[in-house]
Amino acid sequence: MKSNSSIELSPRQTTLEGLSPRIVPSLRIVGAAALAIGCALGLARQDGMQLFLRAYLTSYCYVIGLVLGSLLLVPLLHVSRAGWGVVVRRLAEILADHVPLMFILFLPIVLPLLWGNSSLYEWADRQAVEHDELLHHKAPYLNPAFFAIRALSYFAVWWLVARFFVDRSLEQDASGDPKLTVRMERASGPAILLLGLTVTFASFDWLMSLDPRWTSTIYGIYFYSGAVVAAVALWILAAMILQAGGWLKDVITVEHYHDLGKLLFACVVFWGYIAFSQYLLIWYANIPEETVWYRDRQTGPWLYVSLALVVGHLVMPFLGLLSREMKRNKAILGFWAAWLLVFHWIDVSWLTMPNLKREGFPVGPVELCLTASLVCFYLASVLRQAMDRPLAPVRDPRLAESLAFENF
Amino acid sequence: MSEQRASNDNAEAGTRIAGLVAEFPGPEALLAAAAKVRDAGYRHWDSHSPFPIHGMERAMGIRPTILPWLVLAAGGAGAAGALLLQWWTNAVDYPYLVSGKPLFSFPANIPIIFELMVLLSAFAAFGGVLALNLLPEYRHPVFSVKRFARATSDGFFISIAADDPRFDVDATRLLLESANAAAVEVCYAPAETPRFPALLKWTLAVVGLLALLPPLWIARQRQVPSDTPRLHIIQDMDFQPRYQSQGVGPFFADRRATRPPVPNAVEVGGLQTDAHFFRGQIDGQWATTLPIAVDRERMERGRERYNIYCAPCHGLAGEGDGMTHQRAVKRREPGWAQPRSLHVRNVREQPVGRLFHTITHGLNTMPGYAAQIPVADRWAIVLYVRALQRSQHAALDDVPAELRPGLLQEPSRP
Numbered sequence: 001m002k003s004n005s006s007i008e009l010s011p012r013q014t015t016l017e018g019l020s021p022r023i024v025p026s027l028r029i030v031g032a033a034a035l036a037i038g039c040a041l042g043l044a045r046q047d048g049m050q051l052f053l054r055a056y057l058t059s060y061c062y063v064i065g066l067v068l069g070s071l072l073l074v075p076l077l078h079v080s081r082a083g084w085g086v087v088v089r090r091l092a093e094i095l096a097d098h099v100p101l102m103f104i105l106f107l108p109i110v111l112p113l114l115w116g117n118s119s120l121y122e123w124a125d126r127q128a129v130e131h132d133e134l135l136h137h138k139a140p141y142l143n144p145a146f147f148a149i150r151a152l153s154y155f156a157v158w159w160l161v162a163r164f165f166v167d168r169s170l171e172q173d174a175s176g177d178p179k180l181t182v183r184m185e186r187a188s189g190p191a192i193l194l195l196g197l198t199v200t201f202a203s204f205d206w207l208m209s210l211d212p213r214w215t216s217t218i219y220g221i222y223f224y225s226g227a228v229v230a231a232v233a234l235w236i237l238a239a240m241i242l243q244a245g246g247w248l249k250d251v252i253t254v255e256h257y258h259d260l261g262k263l264l265f266a267c268v269v270f271w272g273y274i275a276f277s278q279y280l281l282i283w284y285a286n287i288p289e290e291t292v293w294y295r296d297r298q299t300g301p302w303l304y305v306s307l308a309l310v311v312g313h314l315v316m317p318f319l320g321l322l323s324r325e326m327k328r329n330k331a332i333l334g335f336w337a338a339w340l341l342v343f344h345w346i347d348v349s350w351l352t353m354p355n356l357k358r359e360g361f362p363v364g365p366v367e368l369c370l371t372a373s374l375v376c377f378y379l380a381s382v383l384r385q386a387m388d389r390p391l392a393p394v395r396d397p398r399l400a401e402s403l404a405f406e407n408f
Numbered sequence: 409m410s411e412q413r414a415s416n417d418n419a420e421a422g423t424r425i426a427g428l429v430a431e432f433p434g435p436e437a438l439l440a441a442a443a444k445v446r447d448a449g450y451r452h453w454d455s456h457s458p459f460p461i462h463g464m465e466r467a468m469g470i471r472p473t474i475l476p477w478l479v480l481a482a483g484g485a486g487a488a489g490a491l492l493l494q495w496w497t498n499a500v501d502y503p504y505l506v507s508g509k510p511l512f513s514f515p516a517n518i519p520i521i522f523e524l525m526v527l528l529s530a531f532a533a534f535g536g537v538l539a540l541n542l543l544p545e546y547r548h549p550v551f552s553v554k555r556f557a558r559a560t561s562d563g564f565f566i567s568i569a570a571d572d573p574r575f576d577v578d579a580t581r582l583l584l585e586s587a588n589a590a591a592v593e594v595c596y597a598p599a600e601t602p603r604f605p606a607l608l609k610w611t612l613a614v615v616g617l618l619a620l621l622p623p624l625w626i627a628r629q630r631q632v633p634s635d636t637p638r639l640h641i642i643q644d645m646d647f648q649p650r651y652q653s654q655g656v657g658p659f660f661a662d663r664r665a666t667r668p669p670v671p672n673a674v675e676v677g678g679l680q681t682d683a684h685f686f687r688g689q690i691d692g693q694w695a696t697t698l699p700i701a702v703d704r705e706r707m708e709r710g711r712e713r714y715n716i717y718c719a720p721c722h723g724l725a726g727e728g729d730g731m732t733h734q735r736a737v738k739r740r741e742p743g744w745a746q747p748r749s750l751h752v753r754n755v756r757e758q759p760v761g762r763l764f765h766t767i768t769h770g771l772n773t774m775p776g777y778a779a780q781i782p783v784a785d786r787w788a789i790v791l792y793v794r795a796l797q798r799s800q801h802a803a804l805d806d807v808p809a810e811l812r813p814g815l816l817q818e819p820s821r822p
Binding site for chain 1: 476480516518519
């Protein structure tokens with residue numbers, strides 16, 4: 001490790017100066033407007049509450065996937081002691097550090113449940129549970145109060161993980177103390193374990209229990225692997241957009257994009273591997289209470305969505321990201337990143353919508369409005385945070401190594 | 409002067425000049441020298457350093473490797489081969505129907521496709537790296553230069569082979585020296601290409617031939633009929649040092665391996681004195697009454713057991729048309745006899761004891777169910793069979809009085 005005093009990144013490169021601070025409130029206004037339109041469109045329908053809540057859950061799980069995926073990337077860089085990733089680590093931190101916002105946005109899901117509204121989850125309907133042996137059996141776990149307690153504990157864990165890594169990292173910006181890096185490396189293994197467990201159970205609670213009679217133990221990692229794909233894609237786009245605006249110009253090079261591309265490729269393949277593992281076991285065993293979940297996704301319009309996921313979320317990006325040259329080409333890499341952000345949204349709505357919306361076009365205006373709204377709130381929070389901290393860990397002891405990084 | 413040095417270097421007899429090896433003080437100098445050699449148009453040359461140096465590919469003018477394409481082709485071949493193999497073996501060469509599942513179904517083949525794709529990709533990458541680097545090589549001339557050993561610790565070298573079209577000992581040496589080489593040495597190879605040692609060659613040939621013997625012997629054994637039992641390679645505890653029951657053993661005077669039970673011994677739970685309950689007989693005659701209480705609970709139990717054990721052949725209504733029969737008819741099983749209908753006269757007229765006996769011991773092709781169905785359950789089945797028979801041959805008197813008028817009405821014309 002060379003002494004890092006010789007490395008000075010110019011403030012013009014690493015602070016979001018020059019960006020109008022008015023962009024944050026404007027994003028929030030757009031988000032609120034989209035939320036209002038989404039509410040109006042959703043609640044105007046006959047089954048309003050049901051459709052609205054389901055669409056909201058879709059949008060929410062999409063956005064929290066971006067947050068949790070980014071939150072995993074930070075300890076992932078530490079645990080692998082990744083020299084290349086130092087220059088882009090702060091971007092992942094900025095994309096991840098929004099647990100309080102996600103908690104507030106979670107209230108529309110949990111509050112109706114606690115008030116006794118069962119439009120979203122069948123297991124919250126006392127009458128239905130009374131007359132269904134299986135739901136009755138699961139009631140000690142699947143009930144509104146315990147659901148809320150669990151959710152609270154997930155948010156607590158995520159908030160603690162985010163605080164630990166972001167605060168240490170910002171502390172290092174001021175002190176440049178290499179011991180902080182060691183502390184973060186030590187904590188990263190347990191943090192990954194905690195994230196894996198909490199996200200698994202959160203996806204069981206929030207998504208899998210939409211089909212309360214169906215279970216799949218691989219479900220958690222299916223959701224999380226997709227979320228990490230989207231998070232890496234967003235990470236790549238964030239770096240590209242900042243560079244296009246003149247920030248981080250000499251900090252992130254094609255070598256870093258190459259490695260980000262490898263990570264995106266690996267995550268896409270991993271997602272495909274997990275998705276197929278779940279499908280093969282259920283398809284082969286052919287047990288009705290298991291296959292019913294895929295039946296919902298292979299009938300009506302959802303058949304085409306399923307096929308689109310196979311092609312658009314796995315085959316095409318696999319071939320498109322396979323070659324070194326494509327990963328090193330900013331336009332191609334950026335295209336696949338944007339593409340996968342869209343397909344992760346389709347993936348999430350493929351998880352949430354099929355047993356509610358069995359006919360017609362699978363994507364509706366309510367989901368789109370609500371997603372636009374939540375994404376605006378998220379981006380506003382991201383930008384507000386990006387404005388008051390450096391865009392790269394400016395005094396990380398391995399900054400020099402990362403800046404000079406080259407792929408062999 | 410250089411001429412003299414070359415002739416001095418070439419003092420060893422029986423060798424030829426294989427090339428030049430130049431040492432450089434550090435990675436920067438090596439990089440600069442490599443660019444110079446590249447610009448001079450040399451082709452058969454290489455640089456050697458203890459660690460990879462960024463930019464060396466560009467400095468040496470090395471084109472991107474074709475290895476990824478080899479790996480891609482091998483991976484594609486593996487995937488296609490796996491698909492073809494599974495399709496041919498399962499759907500063409502040896503079609504075997506399992507529970508009506510399709511002979512060939514794509515998702516089931518994906519794991520093998522994936523594995524073989526990865527396997528062949530890895531082979532191609534491993535073999536490709538060796539082949540593209542011209543490895544393994546029996547002996548390389550650069551090792552005749554002593555100082556070259558430091559290429560793996562702290563030395564930076566460029567070697568230029570003598571078979572390069574532009575190679576000329578003096579001109580090439582000048583080029584390397586002008587590129588700031590710290591030292592330039594000639595490396596030698598034996599004048600004749602070194603022979604593969606004869607002893608090794610013959611040993612390998614003999615071992616190779618010997619290795620062919622076991623598979624040949626196995627192939628022969630598979631073709632030739634034999635009286636001796638099969639070779640039992642995997643023992644699985646098939647041959648244990650113990651005596652079989654009813655076998656011969658040396659321990660007792662009568663040479664029986666096991667002792668017969670003591671006369672009049674009865675196993676626990678085997679004292680079946682109630683002939684009515686256990687054998688369906690009263691005083692040697694088939695019982696006509698049931699030894700169990702007749703109530704709804706027994707009837708439900710009997711129906712449940714009947715539907716599990718009997719209905720597959722006799723059918724849910726006892727018509728002798730169960731799923732097994734339907735499937736046998738569909739498949740045109742040779743020699744298939746239809747299971748007896750329970751509603752024919754002689755079955756209806758059989759005493760219940762006789763029905764119990766049939767369930768216990770079987771009849772014709774029907775096996776006995778004593779091992780599967782406990783005694784009380786067999787009687788419950790008899791009870792249910794009686795109910796089934798009555799359902800098909802009911803008289804008006806069997807219907808409760810208040811329901812009879814509905815039955816007697818003429819059906820209305822549609």
